[in-house]
Amino acid sequence: MLKTFAKTCLLAAAAMLFSGCQIHQTIVQKEQLANVKGQSINNNSGSANLSTNHLQQTNDEVQVTKEYLKIANDQERFVTKQYTLEGTINSLATQMMRNQKLATNKPVIITSFVRLDQFKKTTEFGRIVSESLINELSNKGFNIIEFRGQLAVSVDNNGEYFITRKVRQMKGKTPNTYVVVGTYSRQYKKVILNARVIDNITGRIITSARSTYHHGRANDCMMFNDCRPARTVKIVKE
DSSP states (O other): HHHHHHHHHHHHHHHHHHHHHHHHHHHHHHHHHHHHHHHHHHHHHHHHHHHHHHHHHHHHHHHHHHHHHHHHHHHHIIEEESSSSSHHHHHHHHOOOOOOOOOTEEEEEOOOEEEETTTOOOOHHHHOOOOOOOHHHHHHEEEETTTTTEEEEEEEETTEEEEEOOOOOOOOOOSSSSEEEEEEEEHHHTEEEEEEEEEEETTOOEEEEEEEEEEOOOOOOHHHHHOOOOOOOOOOOO
């Protein structure tokens, strides 16, 4: 009887011990599973934060780009697009004046605007633009130098002259100056003009300007004086 009771107690103790181990193992497994889930949640949360930050940064860049494009559109509408030659010249002069790198007290000489595809060829249009810029920049306070002045005033029966394009009659040298150069390109119903001010010693571009003259003419040969001659018909004797 006593042996039976002892055996029963021993079996009960073993069962309780085994059950306790199982419970402990189950608790440990649950804790490990909870830790894994917690790490997964943290990782997902971290990834979500990184994704959100990237989206916010990308959106900020898009908004800034939109503002730049808005400014570019305003500049095209109100600054660089003109419908008269006078407005185009004024736009070029104003843009050059706005650049703070340009010292207005330094002598400036202005050259004729040339064709974009031929730097040694100009027209009356190019000469008109450069002559008009002399007026605009001079009125805006720039120290414009007339380098085409002769060493003396020449006189004939038709008038008196001081400026010339004959090199031998000009002064041999000009002071350290800025030089205004410009090009024009003929497009359909418009002319694109680009101007820049260059330091003649270093070649550095001090300032630049661009303007588009929308004249609206499908054929602009009259403005550039290069229309084809009228067609002629040869008359022969039968």
